[in-house]
Amino acid sequence: MKAAVIQINTTDNIDRNLQTCRGLLDKAVSAGVRLAVLPETFAFSHVNIPAETAAANASAAFEWCRKTARALNIWLAAGSILSPGPDGRFYNRAFFFSPQGEVQAKYDKIHLFDCRLPEALYLESKDIIPGEEIASAALIENREEWRLGWGVCYDLRFPEQFRTLSERGLDILILPAAFTAKTGALHWEVLLRARAIENQCYILAANQSGTIGSGLKCWGHSMIIDPMGNICSQLNSGEENLAAADLDYSSMLKIRSELPALQHRRSFKI
Secondary structure: OOOEEOOOOOOOOOHHHHHHHHHHHHHHHHOOOOOOEEOOOOOOOHHHHHHHHHHHHHHHHHHHHHHHHHHHOOEEEOEEEEEEOOOOHHHEEEEEOOOOEEEEEEEEOOOOOOEEEOOOOEEHOOOOOOOOOOOOEEEEEEEEEEEEOOOOHHHOOOOHHHHHHOOOOOOOOEEEEEOOHHHHHHHHHHHHHHHHHOOOOEEEEEEEEEOOOOOOEEOOOOOOOOOOEEEEEEOOOOEEEEEEEEHHHHHHHHHHHHOOOOOOOOOOOO
């Protein structure tokens, strides 16, 4: 199965953002892609907007995803959409659509980026409501059943989330992100490769590029990683483009058979 990660620079113009995504998705489909992943907050990234505007933007982004998945006949992991919550804050919510445009899974980002770094203070919890449940879904292509699991951006630093998904049967980790340029240069690649190796799964990591509408400078370098931690395909920092690769189901099973680390886990006393 061929998969792609889409990398864009989200601006203040939702129509422009969706048009950019559609152009790259069209390009992906032309290349034979069956599963495409959009980055975190691909449609809009601002939270300091009127509630009515936020609700309208969220609804428009959701409908666009549903219609686009159906029109292109692809599995679409729709990054994340800022969805208004009950207390004035938002859920950072990822959706997964079937080729029929039906929602197969949704996931609210669990771990929130509240960090004081040298260049800036980040307080994601000021605007975002944390999720409480992990999410997984099945995808069947060419008689192969893949199990997908989700994380969003900062979740990448919490391996227990992905180990729990692995225990449920994780074949592909979907990770949309707006990973910062500063921390991305240090940790993005090494953390992604570690999560792939630990869980012997593919990782599809779609990151934002450049300075997005909220003012956050992002690292880019969206990539696809195989279960041995090899980078199959990746993008540079400043480009809006896609990276694609073939995901080999039998190769993944062979790796797990030859190196059955997932079966060797044992409980231990503390």
